[in-house]
Amino acid sequence: MAYVAVKGGERAIDAAHAWRAEARRGDPAIPALSTGQIAGQLGRAVERVMAEASLHDPELAALAIRQAEGDLIEAAFLLRAFRTTLPRFGAALPLETGRMAVRRRISAIFKDVPGGQILGPTTDYTHRLLDFSLLDDPPPPPAPRAEDPPGPMPRVATLLEAEGLLRPEPPGEAPPFDITREPLAHPAPRDARLQGLARGDEGFLLGMGYSTQRGYGGSHPFAGEIRMGAVTVEIIPDELGFPIDIGEIVLTECQMVNQFHGSRTEPASFTAGYGLAFGQADRRAMAMALLDRAMQAAELGEAVTAPAQNPEFVLAHADNIEATGFVEHLKLPHYVDFQSEAEAVRRLRAAARAEAAE
Amino acid sequence: MKGYNFAYLDEQTKRMIRRAILKAVAIPGHQVPFGGREMPLPYGWGTGGIQVTAAILGPRDVLKVIDQGADDTTNAVSIRRFFARVAGIATTTRTAEASVIQTRHRIPETRLRADQILVYQVPQPEPLYRLEPSRAAARRLHALAEYGAMHVRLYEDIARLGQVAISYDYPVLVNRRYLTSPSPIPAFDNPKLHRMAALQLFGAGREKRIYAIPPYTEVRSLDFEDHPFRPHRADAACALCGSRESYLDEVLTDDRGGRIFVCSDTDYCAGRAA
Amino acid sequence: MNAIPDLPGFPDPVPDSQAAFRAILWAQSHPGAIVTPAPALIVPAPLPVAAGALLLTLADADTTLWLAPGFAPARDWLRFHTGAPEAPLSRADFVLAEQLPALETLGTGSDDSPHDGASLILPVAALGEGTRCRLSGPGIDGTGDFAATLPPGFAAFWAANHALFPRGVDVFLCAGSRLAALPRSVTLEVL
Numbered sequence: 048m049a050y051v052a053v054k055g056g057e058r059a060i061d062a063a064h065a066w067r068a069e070a071r072r073g074d075p076a077i078p079a080l081s082t083g084q085i086a087g088q089l090g091r092a093v094e095r096v097m098a099e100a101s102l103h104d105p106e107l108a109a110l111a112i113r114q115a116e117g118d119l120i121e122a123a124f125l126l127r128a129f130r131t132t133l134p135r136f137g138a139a140l141p142l143e144t145g146r147m148a149v150r151r152r153i154s155a156i157f158k159d160v161p162g163g164q165i166l167g168p169t170t171d172y173t174h175r176l177l178d179f180s181l182l183d184d185p186p187p188p189p190a191p192r193a194e195d196p197p198g199p200m201p202r203v204a205t206l207l208e209a210e211g212l213l214r215p216e217p218p219g220e221a222p223p224f225d226i227t228r229e230p231l232a233h234p235a236p237r238d239a240r241l242q243g244l245a246r247g248d249e250g251f252l253l254g255m256g257y258s259t260q261r262g263y264g265g266s267h268p269f270a271g272e273i274r275m276g277a278v279t280v281e282i283i284p285d286e287l288g289f290p291i292d293i294g295e296i297v298l299t300e301c302q303m304v305n306q307f308h309g310s311r312t313e314p315a316s317f318t319a320g321y322g323l324a325f326g327q328a329d330r331r332a333m334a335m336a337l338l339d340r341a342m343q344a345a346e347l348g349e350a351v352t353a354p355a356q357n358p359e360f361v362l363a364h365a366d367n368i369e370a371t372g373f374v375e376h377l378k379l380p381h382y383v384d385f386q387s388e389a390e391a392v393r394r395l396r397a398a399a400r401a402e403a404a405e
Numbered sequence: 406m407k408g409y410n411f412a413y414l415d416e417q418t419k420r421m422i423r424r425a426i427l428k429a430v431a432i433p434g435h436q437v438p439f440g441g442r443e444m445p446l447p448y449g450w451g452t453g454g455i456q457v458t459a460a461i462l463g464p465r466d467v468l469k470v471i472d473q474g475a476d477d478t479t480n481a482v483s484i485r486r487f488f489a490r491v492a493g494i495a496t497t498t499r500t501a502e503a504s505v506i507q508t509r510h511r512i513p514e515t516r517l518r519a520d521q522i523l524v525y526q527v528p529q530p531e532p533l534y535r536l537e538p539s540r541a542a543a544r545r546l547h548a549l550a551e552y553g554a555m556h557v558r559l560y561e562d563i564a565r566l567g568q569v570a571i572s573y574d575y576p577v578l579v580n581r582r583y584l585t586s587p588s589p590i591p592a593f594d595n596p597k598l599h600r601m602a603a604l605q606l607f608g609a610g611r612e613k614r615i616y617a618i619p620p621y622t623e624v625r626s627l628d629f630e631d632h633p634f635r636p637h638r639a640d641a642a643c644a645l646c647g648s649r650e651s652y653l654d655e656v657l658t659d660d661r662g663g664r665i666f667v668c669s670d671t672d673y674c675a676g677r678a679a
Numbered sequence: 680m681n682a683i684p685d686l687p688g689f690p691d692p693v694p695d696s697q698a699a700f701r702a703i704l705w706a707q708s709h710p711g712a713i714v715t716p717a718p719a720l721i722v723p724a725p726l727p728v729a730a731g732a733l734l735l736t737l738a739d740a741d742t743t744l745w746l747a748p749g750f751a752p753a754r755d756w757l758r759f760h761t762g763a764p765e766a767p768l769s770r771a772d773f774v775l776a777e778q779l780p781a782l783e784t785l786g787t788g789s790d791d792s793p794h795d796g797a798s799l800i801l802p803v804a805a806l807g808e809g810t811r812c813r814l815s816g817p818g819i820d821g822t823g824d825f826a827a828t829l830p831p832g833f834a835a836f837w838a839a840n841h842a843l844f845p846r847g848v849d850v851f852l853c854a855g856s857r858l859a860a861l862p863r864s865v866t867l868e869v870l
Contacts, residue, residue: 056482124447131443132409230438230613233541359539369448369611376449376528379480383473383510383669386655387572387591390637395566411693420739423700427737428794430707431849431862433817437794461704463697519709548790580817580864582845602820604708619708619818619864 071116085109094326095119099367100126101227101246103296103325120248120367127368131227138222140281140290144300144323145202147276151327154203155270156304162200167275168327203272204302204319213317214307233359240342240358244335245323247365255355255365256334256341264341264353271304271319275327299324301332305340310348318347412459413491418442422460422615426606429617434579435547436530441613451484451509452610454526458488458507461522461606467495469503474511474652474669481509500672510573512594514651514673517603519620525588527609530616532576532586540612552584555627563632572637578625579618587624593636593652598624641666646677686721688735688760695720699736706860707849711814711825713806713859720856726753727802729858730775733851734800738763738773745771747778774848775800779830782839785848793845796863804828806854816865824870827852827859837867 072079086093086109096108100123108126115121151167154160166172168190207213224231224239231239244252259266277297281290301322309315320340322332337355344356354360364370410416418440425439444452462468468488472481476498484507485496497503500515509526517523533543536554546552555576562570569575575592579585587598588607598605598618605618618624628634639653644665651673653666668674689695699716706714715729722731734757738744743766746754757763768774768784774797788796803809809828815821829852840847840863847863861867 056477056479057486060479060482124443127443128445132413132415134415227442228440230440232438233539359541363540368443372448372450372452373528373611374449375447379450379509380473380478381510381589382654383591383652384573384589386639386653386669387593387637389655390639391570391572394568394637395570398567411697416693416696417739417741420696420737421741423704424737424742425794426704427707427798427849428796430704430818431864432793432845433864435793435845438792461697461701463701464694544791600820604704617708619862621820622817 071114080113082106082109082113085112090326091328092117092119092122094324094328095249095331096122096126097325098328098331099123099246099248100130102126102130120371124368124371137282137284139293140283142278142280142298144274144278144298145200145205147200147274147278147298147300148295149197149200149274149276150297151275152200152272153270153274154272157203160203160206160272162198165197169329200274202274202302204304207271207304207317211316213304213319214313216319231362234345235358235362237339237343237346240362241321241323241335241339243362243365244338247335248367248370249331249334251365251367251370252334252338253330255361256337258353259337259341259355264344264356265349266305266320266337266340268303268305268320268337268340270333271302273299273301273329273332275299275329297326299326299328299332301329301336303333303336303340307347318343409491411464411492412462412488413445414442414456414459418456419460422456425615426457426460426617429606429615430604430619432583433619433622434577434583434585434616436609436614436616439613439615441610444610446483446487448611449528450480451507451526453608453612453615454507454509454524454610455484455487455608456610457524457606457608457615458505459492461524462488462492462494462505464492464494466504467497467502469497469500469506469672470508471506471511471513471670471672472509473654474513475671477671498672499676500670510589510591511652511669512590512597514668514670515676517601519602521603523601523603523605525590525605525607527586527588527607527614528611529574530586530607530609530612530614532574532584547583550582552578555584559627560629563629569628569632569634575634576627578627580622581625584627585616585618585624591636591638591652592626592634593638595624595626595634596636600624639666643668643674643677646674648674648677684723684756684759686723686756688756689717689720696736699732703733703736703851703858703860706851706858707862708818710816710818710861710865711812711823711859713857715856716858718856723753723756726750726756726775727853728856729853730800730802730851731756732856733853733858734761734763734773734775737798740764742772743770745774747776749777750775771797773798773800777802779832779836782836782843782848787840787843787846787848790846793847796846797848799848799850801830801850801852803830803852803854806852806857806859811870813868813870814861814865815868818862819865825859825867827854834867834869837861841866 086105093105093108096119097103111122111125152165208215226239226242277295279295280293282293283290303320304317307316307318320336322335324331341355342358344351421440425437429437444455470481470485472478489496500513505522507524531543537543559569573591574589575595577585577587600621602620604620607616626634642649645667651668654669656665702714702716706712717732720728720732722728738761740762742763744763745768786797805828809826811826814823814825844863849863850861852859
């Protein structure tokens, strides 16, 4: 009888996993990818997985990408589930991006800025032609090196603040909110919003950020500065009481500058939206900065009319681990509820028929 | 399991969940926010129920896991294996033998006892979400016990269709105070919520909420005096055990309209058929 | 650096705190029922064993504690084994009282977040004897009889607390190693 076919779930699960494992590895005649190859040659994928998992570990991110067969949302999920089990030894000091070892730094709002414009290793001006020479991928010739080391590069936002043109950021006092430890309540404070955006799905950030440019939330953004490079991570161990350097990570930071018309208590100025992402991630950092600014609407007394200006809406839907789980859970059995709905629809139809017959 | 704490969660997380559970018991039906953790199973697969179970489970517990009333549905199998692996506890398919029962979408037909705990997996803990999608706004409505919108919604069904058209996740009022989602159980199961001897705990992982119905608590399905709540089941007998009281699954047997009905609660059915 | 106390906490923290929690959960879901969360735990005097067990089970660095002056000898032990920082009475998650505090001095949560109401741990001389009460409400099948050596004014305190529902405090009465819970949802009538 057909009903018996749903039994034996245990064997079915084991067989499904075995089949998946075989499919994942693919043709055994082709050498397996190493995590070093993934971390070294698929860096953008590794950085995205680290961002959405909220865990900086290129090697484990590479392992997750391989295990997930390149499904980056699944890879971020694997890495995040691992992150949850890790003990916390302490919190890093705020990263000083003003002292970044800059590899790339551009400002769209000034022709030149102190420290200069540095394109860095960008694809911005490549022609998007498939490069068939990469089928063999021979090592490229070495890139030219700058003769002089770059000079100091103050953040453009700092320069604008000095002139009073940019609304200064109030200094944070309390330890930042941590959405991975505490449930988020709305209206969410900005630190919680930024954390939510930092681990949000890149596609969602991009689409929502884009919507602000198309009129859904009136913003007039300028890319004040995008900088990318290595930043030192420091902690203060309890037993030492002074900061020590525990390593460095590569980050992309973006400050979007938007006009602010001023209010009854404040003169007109510019306001900033902030984006920060692991690795070289202009798109992610820029989209995040657009959304950060859009979500300040209520605080700045602007009309909240668009989805991107509604922090509850954005933060509740930005997390792709939550979203993919809930969308995909619809494939779990729902036949009990469907049966109750079917009975209800049959009752309603019978009632309608009886009424029509009268 | 090597490398992981008993029942997977670290002790600090368990304490946080245990505190939320105790407050939830003290305020029946109120959704207590908790710092839900990422679990190694996807959101929507029962991460809330799993966290609640992991926080209460001890080495002497006997765990039963059901999905759609059945022990052998794939997700029930998967969760039962998870706990057998990370907690090394005994599992059972027998309702009467279990000390903790984790469920998705059903309440067992067998009457539960005071020494048992029923843990529900909850996809959407907010009963008002279709009427008020902002959780911040919904929280205000709960604070004010302002549930008029839900009564209007039910009344509109009656005016338009002659009956309430909600057939599962039918909203209840717990202890005469909080409007509460019973999770997507069929409305047929709602009467079992009322004055149940077992403690009922509800975990919503993605939405990060825990709530509870203590033993013997009044749980009323929303209705009107002239349109009292009525649970429904398919008007048939189980093809395996003959039950005319249990909730039935409909199984299509061919493509010419052939169908049979069988008990959704596999343990209840097997016990009767034996 | 915190002083390292002479007495250990739970001998086997993972199973011991789980067992204690289940006892406390039973008490909270069956108001008036008497449980023994950790029969073998040794705590510094004059802390009741049950109060020590409850705090070891539930308090940590993420919760705050207010300690009545008479329990100062247990301060280092609690601090070391729970890590819970102390806070003023009105902001403490766990209040370890000697006498019944005034309800207005305790955190009772807000209408939006009634779960922020404090847990009040109240030592009593005896459970199962003393003032006889009748309890009703969630967790109780009909009505339940209960007795404890309740402090003076407790009935009025409880009536005011219950009237705040869903705000309010939840009380854990501790006599030696035994504990009974009175969640705010319960109605108490002195017989």
